[in-house]
Structures are given as structure tokens and as C-alpha cells.
Amino acid sequence: xxxxxxxxxxxxxxxxxxxxxxxxxxxxxxxxxxxxxxxxxxxxxxxxxxxxxxxxxxxxxxxxxxxxxxxxxxxxxxxxxxxxxxxxxxxxxxxxxxxxxxxxxxxxxxxxxxxxxxxxxxxxxxxxxxxxxxxxxxxxxxxxxxxxxxxxxxxxxxxxxxxxxxxxxxxxxxxxxxxxxxxxxxxxxxxxxxxxxxxxxxxxxxxxxxxxxxxxxxxxxxxxxxxxxxxxxxxxxxxxxxxx
Ligand code: ADP
Numbered sequence: 595x596x597x598x599x600x601x602x603x604x605x606x607x608x609x610x611x612x613x614x615x616x617x618x619x620x621x622x623x624x625x626x627x628x629x630x631x632x633x634x635x636x637x638x639x640x641x642x643x644x645x646x647x648x649x650x651x652x653x654x655x656x657x658x659x660x661x662x663x664x665x666x667x668x669x670x671x672x673x674x675x676x677x678x679x680x681x682x683x684x685x686x687x688x689x690x691x692x693x694x695x696x697x698x699x700x701x702x703x704x705x706x707x708x709x710x711x712x713x714x715x716x717x718x719x720x721x722x723x724x725x726x727x728x729x730x731x732x733x734x735x736x737x738x739x740x741x742x743x744x745x746x747x748x749x750x751x752x753x754x755x756x757x758x759x760x761x762x763x764x765x766x767x768x769x770x771x772x773x774x775x776x777x778x779x780x781x782x783x784x785x786x787x788x789x790x791x792x793x794x795x796x797x798x799x800x801x802x803x804x805x806x807x808x809x810x811x812x813x814x815x816x817x818x819x820x821x822x823x824x825x826x827x828x829x830x831x832x833x834x835x836x837x838x
Contacts, residue, residue, distance in 0.1 A: 602647065806821065
């Protein structure tokens with residue numbers, strides 16, 4: 595489903611991703627952990643081409659982009675539709691209702707007519723437990739509810755891969771569970787997911803594999819139980835000791 599080869603990302607002269615190679619099978623849930631600044635967010639953003647990689651090839655589904663070559667804008671646009679991102683700070687449109695937020699991508703990106711888009715958006719909002727909040731504005735919702743809108747909005751684009759960038763780290767502790775539950779339900783449906791999170795319980799319960807990143811590289815990759823109980827690398831051990 596996803597294949598990454600030799601992915602390098604530089605900001606100015608600084609190499610932030612230093613040669614990432616990674617394959618992810620369809621339906622897998624991959625959790626990415628690692629210290630702050632290790633490149634986790636940049637990796638997700640490169641997958642969605644919110645950041646343009648400096649080098650490397652990324653394939654998602656049937657389309658590959660080779661970032662050492664020039665490419666047409668159209669090619670990048672169609673590639674970006676293969677994944678959808680859920681952001682740490684939700685990034686909802688404040689002047690639009692919940693329903694409009696979820697419809698927006700359907701109407702502008704997928705060019706669906708408004709009636710159909712409204713119907714689809716309502717179904718998705720029901721799925722994330724917000725059927726009674728369609729006409730609310732984001733600032734009338736709790737953080738957990740806003741993030742569930744963020745998830746519905748990403749799902750509306752029918753991506754092949756869902757990318758989650760620390761989706762619960764801006765939430766008060768009592769609101770984390772409701773968002774993780776929605777993510778668990780999605781995982782149960784077989785949606786391919788790449789999740790940057792510090793929620794080790796979620797990783798343990800839901801992830802097929804956990805990746806540990808440090809200084810722009812994938813240092814270790816294994817099942818959650820191996821990663822948490824028997825980490826191989828010293829750096830992984832140190833990191834896990836710090837967050838326990
Ligand atoms: P993580 O998600 O693991 O905390 P990031 O991917 O956010 O790490 O950041 C990795 C490194 O890249 C950090 O040193 C960060 O300062 C740098 N970085 C991220 N985005 C930019 C940017 N737009 N411009 C310059 N440096 C950036």
C-alpha cells in the first residue's frame with residue numbers, strides 16, 4: 595500500500611529525514627514514536643506532500659512520486675488525495691458549522707454536489723458520534739468533539755491511508771479516550787493508518803507495528819509487545835524509560 599525509498603527532507607541545509615525506507619501493507623496500523631524533533635511529523639507531512647521531500651520515492655497504492663524528478667502539479671494533486679491528515683490542533687474552519695467542515699472537501703476536492711455531500715457528511719458525523727452536533731460551530735464543541743470532526747473530515751475524502759499527527763496530544767486527559775475509541779473503530783474496519791502518538795496503550799492495543807524514530811531515521815521496527823517489552827536498540831530503551 596505504502597512504499598517509501600530513500601526519503602530525505604532538508605530544511606535549509608539541515609537534514610531532518612535522513613534516508614527513510616519503509617513499506618506498509620494495506621489495512622495495517624503503524625504507530626510512530628520517538629523523541630521530539632526526530633522527524634515524525636515531517637514524515638507524515640511528506641506522505642501527504644504538505645512538505646515536499648528533497649529526495650526519494652513514495653508510492654501510495656497505484657501511484658508513485660519520484661522527488662528527484664520534476665513532476666506535474668496535477669500528478670502531485672492526485673497523489674495528495676491518496677492520504678488524509680488528522681492534525682494535532684484539528685485545523686477546522688471556525689466560520690463553518692460541523693457539517694460544512696466535513697462537506698467542504700467533498701464539494702471542493704471531490705466535486706460532489708451539495709446534496710450528496712451533505713448526506714455523506716451527516717453519515718460520517720454519525721459514525722464519530724456527533725449526529726446531534728451538525729449545526730454547531732467548532733468553538734461550541736469540546737476538543738475531543740472537534741477532533742472527531744477532524745477525523746470525519748479526513749474520512750470524507752475516502753483516502754487510501756489515514757495519517758494522524760498526535761491527534762490527542764492537545765486534549766485534556768478526560769477527552770483522549772473518545773478520540774482513541776473512534777480511531778480503534780476505524781482500525782477495526784481495516785483502514786490503513788499511520789499514527790504519530792505518545793499513547794502507548796493505543797499502540798499496544800491497536801498497532802500492528804511500532805516504529806521508533808530518532809534523528810531522522812527509523813531506528814527500530816517491531817510489534818508493540820516486542821518494542822515495549824524487548825526493545826533491541828539502546829536508544830529505544832532510553833526513550834521508553836523516559837516516557838514510562
Ligand atoms: P517530531 O514530529 O518528531 O517532533 P518534526 O518532524 O516536527 O519532529 O521536526 C523535525 C525537525 O525538523 C526539527 O528539528 C524541527 O525543528 C525541524 N523542522 C520541522 N519543520 C520545519 C520547517 N518548516 N522549517 C525548518 N525546520 C523544520
